Amino acid sequence: MARNQADIIIVGGGMVGLTTALALAKSNLSLVVIDHTAFSLPSTDAPQDLRVSAITRASQNIFRNLGSWDNIQALGVSGYDKMHVWDASGKGAISFDAADLAEPDLGHIIENKNIRAGLWQSIKALSLKKANNITLLAPVKATKVIWDDKGGLLTLDNGDTWRGKLLVAADGANSWLRNQRKIAVSKKPYGHHALVCNIQTENNHQACAWQRFISTGPLALLPLKDEHSCSIVWSTSAQQASQLKALSEQDFNEQLSHAFEHKLGKLTVTSERLSFPLIKGHVERYVDDGIALVGDAAHTIHPLAGQGVNLGLVDAACLAEVILKALQKNQNISSRQVLRPYERWRRSENQLMLDAMGFFRYLFDGEQLMKTLFRNTAMSSLDKFTALKREVILRAMGLKGDLPNLTHSLRD
Numbered sequence: 001m002a003r004n005q006a007d008i009i010i011v012g013g014g015m016v017g018l019t020t021a022l023a024l025a026k027s028n029l030s031l032v033v034i035d036h037t038a039f040s041l042p043s044t045d046a047p048q049d050l051r052v053s054a055i056t057r058a059s060q061n062i063f064r065n066l067g068s069w070d071n072i073q074a075l076g077v078s079g080y081d082k083m084h085v086w087d088a089s090g091k092g093a094i095s096f097d098a099a100d101l102a103e104p105d106l107g108h109i110i111e112n113k114n115i116r117a118g119l120w121q122s123i124k125a126l127s128l129k130k131a132n133n134i135t136l137l138a139p140v141k142a143t144k145v146i147w148d149d150k151g152g153l154l155t156l157d158n159g160d161t162w163r164g165k166l167l168v169a170a171d172g173a174n175s176w177l178r179n180q181r182k183i184a185v186s187k188k189p190y191g192h193h194a195l196v197c198n199i200q201t202e203n204n205h206q207a208c209a210w211q212r213f214i215s216t217g218p219l220a221l222l223p224l225k226d227e228h229s230c231s232i233v234w235s236t237s238a239q240q241a242s243q244l245k246a247l248s249e250q251d252f253n254e255q256l257s258h259a260f261e262h263k264l265g266k267l268t269v270t271s272e273r274l275s276f277p278l279i280k281g282h283v284e285r286y287v288d289d290g291i292a293l294v295g296d297a298a299h300t301i302h303p304l305a306g307q308g309v310n311l312g313l314v315d316a317a318c319l320a321e322v323i324l325k326a327l328q329k330n331q332n333i334s335s336r337q338v339l340r341p342y343e344r345w346r347r348s349e350n351q352l353m354l355d356a357m358g359f360f361r362y363l364f365d366g367e368q369l370m371k372t373l374f375r376n377t378a379m380s381s382l383d384k385f386t387a388l389k390r391e392v393i394l395r396a397m398g399l400k401g402d403l404p405n406l407t408h409s410l411r412d
Helices: 017-023 057-065 071-076 112-126 176-180 238-246 247-257 309-329 334-365 369-384 387-397
Strands: 004-009 031-033 051-053 078-082 080-086 091-095 106-110 133-137 143-147 151-156 161-171 185-200 208-214 215-223 229-234 265-271 274-283 291-293
Touching: 004 017, 004 151, 017 031, 017 057, 017 112, 017 309, 031 161, 051 057, 051 112, 051 309, 057 071, 057 112, 057 309, 071 112, 078 215, 080 369, 091 369, 091 387, 106 112, 112 133, 133 143, 161 176, 161 208, 185 215, 185 238, 229 238, 229 247, 238 247, 238 274, 274 334, 309 334, 369 387
Parallel strands: 004 031, 004 161, 031 133, 080 208, 161 291
Antiparallel strands: 051 106, 078 106, 080 091, 143 151, 151 161, 185 229, 185 265, 185 274, 208 215, 215 229
């Protein structure tokens, strides 16, 4: 017998897991979030986190509608209002400017720890209002799960047991909960490793997100709050990523500055350098009786367009919307049939983005003459085609497509 019970148990208390909980907070459901890392505010003197996300306007709207955006802003965000992308093998280039869309910005670069802490603060605020139906369990890990006709029974490493009508897997690309349910995931390596670090730029980054497509992969510079600080994501071969990590700081700075064509002057690394493989992944199903998958537990994508966590946040908003509608109809929220609208909704949208990133990965891979000619012509033509360029950037900002209510602006 379970010692504790809840309507929904979310395994994974990161950005997507906490967003899922907050999106359901206005219901009468009892919610539990389990995570292996304790919840706390970031230290004010902590170094810049290497893990940052490019948060779209749609994701910003989700945070604002959940009452978390002010918290996240207070912890630190870096807005960018321009984006410039160019090809190293030719003259193809394209630029985007928020002013052309009558928008204040294109998005924000935010440390993941600040997003998580801002969401956690919103949950704490609900407690102060005595309107909190969310229980946070951390640091703790689930070690065993059994499903039956009543939902899922979790055993935790502290000896507690919890029963939930619905379990939500929000525990990342290597999801423990997904694996326990034996939900298959199709994985295909992109052939890239991402090298990430923080740098100082000689020249002002101009609140612009920069990306240069090199034959070995894209190099992105993401502007941080300090006008001379950036986070970089350098996607390249596993061999080159290893070589770049092994270089002395001076040699790395020279290679990085050269690879970026000295657009911002001399670039100087200010942190450790980390690298990890990039893998395209998509699960065979998003839902089953007693379980739903969100975020990286359901799909993983190349970071070249910065869509990863944003897709997961929209997953969370869509799942919550489907569950809330089911409650209004007195339907069983743990039923696969009831949850299927969420799967149909998100699979098609996520697959579209996965396919697009796969195409861009192929198109910008190598220096074959026909590829180079096509992509340079396409980029330069799109840059001049105002209407189509507007559609492209609005979709990248998450403002186009079949979107849940939480992604809409408060003024819409």
